[in-house]
Amino acid sequence: ITNIGLDHTAVLGDTVELIAAEKAGIFKGGPAAAYDLPEGVRAVLREKAAAAGTELRFADFGELAPLSDSIDGQEFTYRGERYKIALAGEHQLKNAAVALEAIACLRRAGFEIPPGAVRRGLESARWPARFERVLQGPDFIVDGGHNPQCLAATAAALARYYPHTRRVLLFGALADKDWRDMARLLIPSADEFVCATPESERALDARELAEFLRGEGCRAEAFGTIEAAASAAYERAGPDGMACCVGSLYMAGAAREYLLRLGEGNK
Template sequence: MSEKIDIERYDDIERLMTELSSPGIHPGLGRVVRLLNIMGNPERSFPAVHVVGTNGKGSTSAMIEMALRSSGYSTALYTSPHLLHFGERLTLNGECVSPEAWRRSILRIFDCVEEDPSLKEDRPTYFEIMTVCALILISERSPDIAVIEAGMGGRLDATNVLGDVRLSVVTPIALDHSDFLGDTVEAVAEEKFAVIRDGGRAIFAGDGGGVLSRRFREICDSRGCIDVVADETIEIDLDSLSLSLSGTTVSLRRQGKTVELVLSLLGRYQAENARLAYLACDILREDFYRMKKKDILRGFSSTKWPGRLEVFRKEPPLLLDGAHNPHGMSALVASLGDLIGSRSLGIVYTSMSDKDYATVLGILSDGMSCRLYCTEVPDNERCAKAERLAQAAKDMRWTASPVAVTDPSRALDLASEECDIVIGCGSLYLLSWIYRNYVKP
């Protein structure tokens, strides 16, 4: 019952923040910088790791934070979005910040906005207010290190105001949010790489020695920044990669030395995230923090990240994954092949109407033998209609004709009746709905 009360209180905080903010997305750092100046620049009072990219930001951030915490350091972790409740977005030493602390910070900002003519006329957005609140709360606690995940952007993202960035981490880059970031991968990369600091340290997941890796090195060189490209520095031993419903094991090889990783996180792509996180920890260990290898590995093995190929229920198996764009779905399909074997698979899928769901569904149908159950998230105006999704998928390759089931509960039940394993994917909003309406075993 206490968890339910906490969720409701966090919902109140989210509503309060929505009431204060301007609707929509308005790129630019002017509002954030002005507000932070009024608040005394809390963003300058603590060291940070800044994580940007398209996919894998959350998992990579969580592994880095957990490795630092396992090494004895006090930490903050700021991520988005949340699944169950708003409080998940900011943790201090692994604990959610209380609704009372969030409310106090929000009301301080509210007073500043009301008293400043410029901010009152051009009100900060939801993400901007949330980020400034988080920076205030982190500053009050003064952790040894904060791991800050960017939102959708980079150069103009509200998180790109940090004063003491010890390391910039760039996860894999792909097309997403094209209206704001550009309609080519190269354009998106420019936005992400723009967070690299002069004279700092930066690491990029890499793109197999392609144009993005070369551009990353060029930018780092022009800014006097020490750079590392993960896929050119450490090799993943694919023969050692093993997936089960319990997690992922994999070996990393570097200059003749092998590191064995045991991850509680599930998925082939988690091996790539772990490689990036391990190298990030290696850089932090060399320059700033005393982190022993055993503590890093212990941190990785205990990292939890809900909604990323998560085993929500073991019997009958129900997995959840937030894959919503082509890059994410390709990564999911690659992992499902290892897990499913000869068992039948049911996909309960939904998508926001502004996403490229036709391409995502095509990747899914080409990559897996499965049944498709299209559904909707109740009371979500952005959600594509189940019938529309099923229509888009009807000429693709499935083991049975796609069906549209508006009620997600009924879709999950039907898939569980007809298939050995079920996975819910396509939108974090769907996963959030499942978290709120199903009791996790």
């Protein structure tokens, strides 16, 4: 179980404790690993784990020490052992720590997993559309983050890797998400917004999103297609800026596909 935030609240519940109780349905006996979570959430997971006969391990982020960090990857130690990942963002170090706890669970269950295999696995892990740099010169990041928790991580990563860079955000969201809160989280990260409508019948119309952003004092324009919005974001970033597509997995896939074609055409 990784980090737990308020998402899919109509189905899972409107508090992190209720959501944790639903996610704990994955416990079926045997070992399990979980994120370093607040005590109230831990208590819920412990109770559910005990009822299922599950041995539960929590990651300890106090044992996590960054060594180097760039858009291309990070080095860190966890519980005194050194590792590398090719994923950007502090949140990915935390996800790696949970993966290492899962390895510890498997070892306790009798699986023989050599340290070298663990290191190779972490180094080779890739996660398309999760703060993925799809183009360079200017950089174009595609991130499928689609709730306030994810977008807070995206905003932190933008500040970390592009602190003094013009940033154009391609933003779209589903209408049933907390899109106003999502937008407000991104506003400090954007010099300009281009808005698109995700490929879903639940999508928020890009024109409504752009109007909201303008009401918040932002420069924002809506486009009729995801490709048109991605092209505009790329052009407006300019040679010294960067662009980032964020807000919906229903938009990220189409934007990524277009940008990969654009990159091939520019070679």
